[in-house]
Amino acid sequence: MKSILIIGAGRSSTSLIQYVLAQASEHGWTVTVADADPDLASRKVAGHPSGRAAWLDVTKPNDRKDLIRRADVVVSLLPAHLHIEVAHDCIKLKKHLITASYVSKEMYELGDRVSEHSLIFMGEMGLDPGIDHMSAKKKIDEIISQGGTIKSFRSYTGGLIAPESDDNPWHYKFTWNPRNVVLAGQGTAQYLQDGKYKYIPYHQLFDRFDIVDILDIGEYEVYPNRDSLLYRDIYGLTDIPNIVRGTLRYPGFCKAWSALVKLGLTDHSFPILQSSRLSYHELIEAFLPDLQGTLKERVARFLDEDMDSPVMEKLQWLGLFSRRKINIHQGTPAMILEDLLLEKWEMKPDDNDMILMQHEFEYELGGQQYISRSTLSMKGEDNQNTAMSKLVGLPLGIFVKLVMLGDIDTPGVQIPVDSKVYNPVLAELADYGVVFKEKDDLI
Amino acid sequence: MKSILIIGAGRSSTSLIQYVLAQASEHGWTVTVADADPDLASRKVAGHPSGRAAWLDVTKPNDRKDLIRRADVVVSLLPAHLHIEVAHDCIKLKKHLITASYVSKEMYELGDRVSEHSLIFMGEMGLDPGIDHMSAKKKIDEIISQGGTIKSFRSYTGGLIAPESDDNPWHYKFTWNPRNVVLAGQGTAQYLQDGKYKYIPYHQLFDRFDIVDILDIGEYEVYPNRDSLLYRDIYGLTDIPNIVRGTLRYPGFCKAWSALVKLGLTDHSFPILQSSRLSYHELIEAFLPDLQGTLKERVARFLDEDMDSPVMEKLQWLGLFSRRKINIHQGTPAMILEDLLLEKWEMKPDDNDMILMQHEFEYELGGQQYISRSTLSMKGEDNQNTAMSKLVGLPLGIFVKLVMLGDIDTPGVQIPVDSKVYNPVLAELADYGVVFKEKDDLI
Numbered sequence: 095m096k097s098i099l100i101i102g103a104g105r106s107s108t109s110l111i112q113y114v115l116a117q118a119s120e121h122g123w124t125v126t127v128a129d130a131d132p133d134l135a136s137r138k139v140a141g142h143p144s145g146r147a148a149w150l151d152v153t154k155p156n157d158r159k160d161l162i163r164r165a166d167v168v169v170s171l172l173p174a175h176l177h178i179e180v181a182h183d184c185i186k187l188k189k190h191l192i193t194a195s196y197v198s199k200e201m202y203e204l205g206d207r208v209s210e211h212s213l214i215f216m217g218e219m220g221l222d223p224g225i226d227h228m229s230a231k232k233k234i235d236e237i238i239s240q241g242g243t244i245k246s247f248r249s250y251t252g253g254l255i256a257p258e259s260d261d262n263p264w265h266y267k268f269t270w271n272p273r274n275v276v277l278a279g280q281g282t283a284q285y286l287q288d289g290k291y292k293y294i295p296y297h298q299l300f301d302r303f304d305i306v307d308i309l310d311i312g313e314y315e316v317y318p319n320r321d322s323l324l325y326r327d328i329y330g331l332t333d334i335p336n337i338v339r340g341t342l343r344y345p346g347f348c349k350a351w352s353a354l355v356k357l358g359l360t361d362h363s364f365p366i367l368q369s370s371r372l373s374y375h376e377l378i379e380a381f382l383p384d385l386q387g388t389l390k391e392r393v394a395r396f397l398d399e400d401m402d403s404p405v406m407e408k409l410q411w412l413g414l415f416s417r418r419k420i421n422i423h424q425g426t427p428a429m430i431l432e433d434l435l436l437e438k439w440e441m442k443p444d445d446n447d448m449i450l451m452q453h454e455f456e457y458e459l460g461g462q463q464y465i466s467r468s469t470l471s472m473k474g475e476d477n478q479n480t481a482m483s484k485l486v487g488l489p490l491g492i493f494v495k496l497v498m499l500g501d502i503d504t505p506g507v508q509i510p511v512d513s514k515v516y517n518p519v520l521a522e523l524a525d526y527g528v529v530f531k532e533k534d535d536l537i
Numbered sequence: 538m539k540s541i542l543i544i545g546a547g548r549s550s551t552s553l554i555q556y557v558l559a560q561a562s563e564h565g566w567t568v569t570v571a572d573a574d575p576d577l578a579s580r581k582v583a584g585h586p587s588g589r590a591a592w593l594d595v596t597k598p599n600d601r602k603d604l605i606r607r608a609d610v611v612v613s614l615l616p617a618h619l620h621i622e623v624a625h626d627c628i629k630l631k632k633h634l635i636t637a638s639y640v641s642k643e644m645y646e647l648g649d650r651v652s653e654h655s656l657i658f659m660g661e662m663g664l665d666p667g668i669d670h671m672s673a674k675k676k677i678d679e680i681i682s683q684g685g686t687i688k689s690f691r692s693y694t695g696g697l698i699a700p701e702s703d704d705n706p707w708h709y710k711f712t713w714n715p716r717n718v719v720l721a722g723q724g725t726a727q728y729l730q731d732g733k734y735k736y737i738p739y740h741q742l743f744d745r746f747d748i749v750d751i752l753d754i755g756e757y758e759v760y761p762n763r764d765s766l767l768y769r770d771i772y773g774l775t776d777i778p779n780i781v782r783g784t785l786r787y788p789g790f791c792k793a794w795s796a797l798v799k800l801g802l803t804d805h806s807f808p809i810l811q812s813s814r815l816s817y818h819e820l821i822e823a824f825l826p827d828l829q830g831t832l833k834e835r836v837a838r839f840l841d842e843d844m845d846s847p848v849m850e851k852l853q854w855l856g857l858f859s860r861r862k863i864n865i866h867q868g869t870p871a872m873i874l875e876d877l878l879l880e881k882w883e884m885k886p887d888d889n890d891m892i893l894m895q896h897e898f899e900y901e902l903g904g905q906q907y908i909s910r911s912t913l914s915m916k917g918e919d920n921q922n923t924a925m926s927k928l929v930g931l932p933l934g935i936f937v938k939l940v941m942l943g944d945i946d947t948p949g950v951q952i953p954v955d956s957k958v959y960n961p962v963l964a965e966l967a968d969y970g971v972v973f974k975e976k977d978d979l980i
Contacts, residue, residue: 281806281807282801282804282806282807284807290819290822290823291810291823292823292824293801293809293824293870294824295740295799295801295804295824297738297740298799302826323810356738356741358725358736358737358738361725361738363724363725364724364725364727366734366736367734367766376733379733380733380734380735380736381735381736381737427736
C-alpha cells in the first residue's frame with residue numbers, strides 16, 4: 095500500500111495530517127488531502143514533499159471516486175451523514191475506510207460486504223468516541239481476565255477551556271464543533287442505575303446534572319449522554335447493573351445552559367421569521383409568558399432566579415437582554431444562539447483547551463469490592479494546536495499507519511474495542527503523552 | 538360523472554359514507570368504499586344499492602390505480618402521509634381528490650399540474666381544519682367588504698365529551714384519533730400578539746393555557762396550536778397584529794396533561810426497552826430523579842404538587858402508580874400512554890361527544906371598535922354517530938356532491954377559503970343544524 099486519502103481539511107484535521115505526513119516520509123507513502131476549499135487543504139499540507147492538496151466537491155460522485163480509486167486507505171472527516179456515500183465507494187473500489195464518527199445503522203448494515211472483501215471500516219476512532227472506547231475496554235478486559243465482576247461503569251469526557259484561559263462567567267469556550275455544542279443532549283438520555291433503565295427528557299437534562307471528582311484535578315458537573323445503553327454488549331457488559339456515559343462541564347455551566355433550553359433558544363426545529371429584524375431583547379421576549387417588569391426582571395421571574403444570581407449574570411454577559419440586532423436571517427433559535435456564542439466563546443490565539451476523561455469502575459474480585467478510576471487530562475498548545483485536535487487526530491493517524499503497514503487483521507465494520515486494535519494504538523498514544531492515571535481502591 | 542371512490546372506512550368515515558350514499562341514490566351515482574379491512578368497508582356500505590365495498594392495500598400501486606381509474610372523484614381518508622401517493626395517481630388518471638387533512642408542502646407543489654388538468658384537489662375540508670376555515674373566512678370577507686379593519690383573530694376548537702357523559706376526573710374521552718391526542722402540540726407553538734411573534738416550546742405549552750369564555754356555554758381552557766401563523770396570508774390577514782388558533786379543553790385538563798409531558802410520557806422518539814416487563818410504577822420511576830418516599834410522594838415532589846391535588850388525583854386515577862404490567866412491548870412512552878388511555882378514556886356506547894368552535898374577531902368599522910364572536914356547538918348521538926364524525930364527514934360529502942354536479946369551478950390544490958366554495962357548503966351544513974351563533978358588541 096502506497097497512498098492515503100484524507101477527505102476534509104477542517105478544524106479537526108490538523109494533528110491527523112501532520113502525523114500522517116511524517117509517517118509518509120518515513121515509509122515512502124503519498125498523502126492526498128481533499129477539501130471543498132483547496133486553499134485550506136494546501137495550507138494543511140504546507141508544501142510537504144509527501145503531500146498534495148486536492149479540490150473535492152463530495153456531492154460529485156465521479157470526482158469523489160477518482161480520488162478514492164487512487165488511494166489504499168481513506169480517512170473521512172466529513173460531517174457524519176456523508177460517510178455512507180464514501181463507504182459505498184470504498185466497497186466498490188475495495189479500499190479501507192477510517193472515521194472518527196459514530197457508526198450509523200446504515201454503516202453497520204454494510205458489514206457483510208465489507209468483511210467479504212477483507213476490508214477494514216473503522217469508525218469511532220477519535221477521542222470521544224475513540225480513546226474512551228479503547229481505554230475503557232482495555233480496563234474491562236483486564237478486570238474480567240482476572241476473574242472480576244464489574245458492577246458499575248461510568249465514563250465522563252469534557253472538551254473544556256484550560257483554567258489559565260478561562261476568563262468568562264460561563265467557564266466555557268468553543269474548542270470543537272459549535273453546532274454540536276448548541277444541540278448537545280437533544281433527545282432523551284438513557285442509562286442504567288441499579289439494574290433499572292433511567293430516562294431524562296431533554297428539557298430537564300441540564301437541571302439533573304451530578305458532581306464528579308476528577309482525580310487530582312477537582313470537581314466538575316456531568317450530565318448524561320443520550321446513548322449510554324448502546325455499548326453494554328459491545329463492551330462485554332451485557333448484564334451490568336450500572337452504566338452511564340456523560341459530558342463534563344465546569345461548575346455553574348449546566349444550570350445556566352438549562353436556562354437557555356427553557357427559554358427555547360436551543361430549538362433547531364423551526365425558523366424565527368425575519369429574525370434579522372429582531373434584537374436579542376425582542377427574541378427573548380417572544381419566548382416569555384406575559385409578565386410585568388423589565389426584560390431582565392421577567393426572565394428572572396420566569397426562571398425562578400434572583401436578579402443577581404450566577405445564571406442571570408451569565409445570560410446578561412451573553413447580551414441576551416440587549417437591543418443589538420441579530421445577524422442571522424430566518425435562523426432557527428439554535429442558529430441564532432450559535433452565532434452569538436461564536437463571538438462570545440471564541441478562543442483567543444493563545445488560549446489553551448483542556449480534555450478531561452475519567453472512567454470509574456466498581457468491581458468485585460476475590461471477594462473484595464474495588465473502585466477504580468482511570469483519568470486522562472491534556473492541554474492544547476494554542477487555539478490551533480488544541481488537545482482536541484491532537485486527541486481526535488492521533489488515534490486516526492496511528493490506525494491509518496497500522497493499516498498501511500498491514501498490522502491489522504480484523505476485517506469488517508467495527509469500532510476500536512478489540513485488543514488487537516486498542517493495544518497498539520494506546521501504546522503509541524502513550525509515546526505522545528496520552529497516558530491515563532490509574533487509581534484502584536478497596537471500597 | 539358517475540362514480541365516487543372513498544379510500545378508508547375507519548372511525549371518521551361513517552357520516553361521510555351515509556351522506557354520499559344517500560346522494561348517490563338520488564343522482565344515480567355509484568360509491569365504492571375501499572379499505573384494508575373489507576368487512577369494515579362492507580359494514581359501512583351496509584348493503585346500500587348504490588354502494589359497494591372493495592379490499593385495498595394502499596401500498597400496492599396497481600390495485601390502488603385500478604380503483605382510482607374507475608372513479609370520477611376520490612376521497613382519501615388515509616393517514617395524512619399517504620395522500621401524496623394517491624395524489625400522484627389522481628394527476629395521472631385525471632381525477633379530482635378531496636381530503637380532510639392538512640395540505641402538505643409536497644401537495645402544494647403539485648399545484649401547477651393539478652391546475653393544468655383542470656382538476657380540483659381540495660384539502661382541509663373537514664371540521665378543524667375545514668369548517669373553521671369556511672366559517673372564519675366568511676366572517677372575515679364580510680367585515681372587509683364592509684370596510685372594516687381586523688385587529689385580532691382568535692379561533693378555538695375542541696373535540697370534547699358532552700357534559701352528561703363526562704364521568705372521569707380528566708373530563709376527557711377519546712372522540713377521535715387517540716395517537717393525535719397523545720402527540721398534540723409537539724413542536725413549538727407560534728402565534729402573533731400585538732404585532733410580535735410569540736413562541737411556546739412544547740414542554741411549557743400545557744402550563745401556558747388561557748381561559749376562554751364560550752358564548753352561552755361557559756369557561757374552557759385553551760392552548761395554542763403550533764400553526765397559527767400559517768393562515769395569515771390565506772385568510773387575507775397578512776398584516777393583522779393578533780392571530781392565534783387554539784384547542785379547547787375542560788378546566789383542569791391542561792395542568793394535568795402538562796404533568797404527563799414533564800414525566801416524559803408523551804415522548805414518541807425512542808422505545809422503552811422490554812417495556813412489557815415493566816409495571817406503570819416502574820415506568821414512572823425510570824423518569825424520576827432520585828428522591829425519597831413512596832412513588833406518589835416522589836411524583837408529587839417532582840411536579841411541585843400537593844399529594845391530594847387535582848393533578849395528582851388524575852394521575853392516580855389513570856393507574857400510573859400501580860404495579861400492573863404494561864401491555865406494549867418495546868413501545869415508545871407515547872404508545873404506552875396511548876394504550877392506557879384507550880382503556881381509561883373510552884367512550885361508552887351511549888356517551889355523547891361535543892364539538893365546540895368559537896371565532897373571536899376584534900375590528901374597527903366606521904370609527905367604532907367591535908368584538909364579534911361566532912360559536913358552534915354540537916353534540917353527537919352515541920359513540921358511533923359522533924358530532925366529530927358528522928362535522929368531519931358532512932363538509933367532505935357536501936363538497937363531493939358539488940364537484941360531482943359540476944358546481945365547483947376553482948381548479949388547483951386548495952383549501953376552502955373561496956366564497957364559491959364556502960358559501961354552498963356552509964348553506965347546506967346549516968340544513969343539518971351546523972349553525973354558528975353570532976354576537977357583535979361594541980368595545
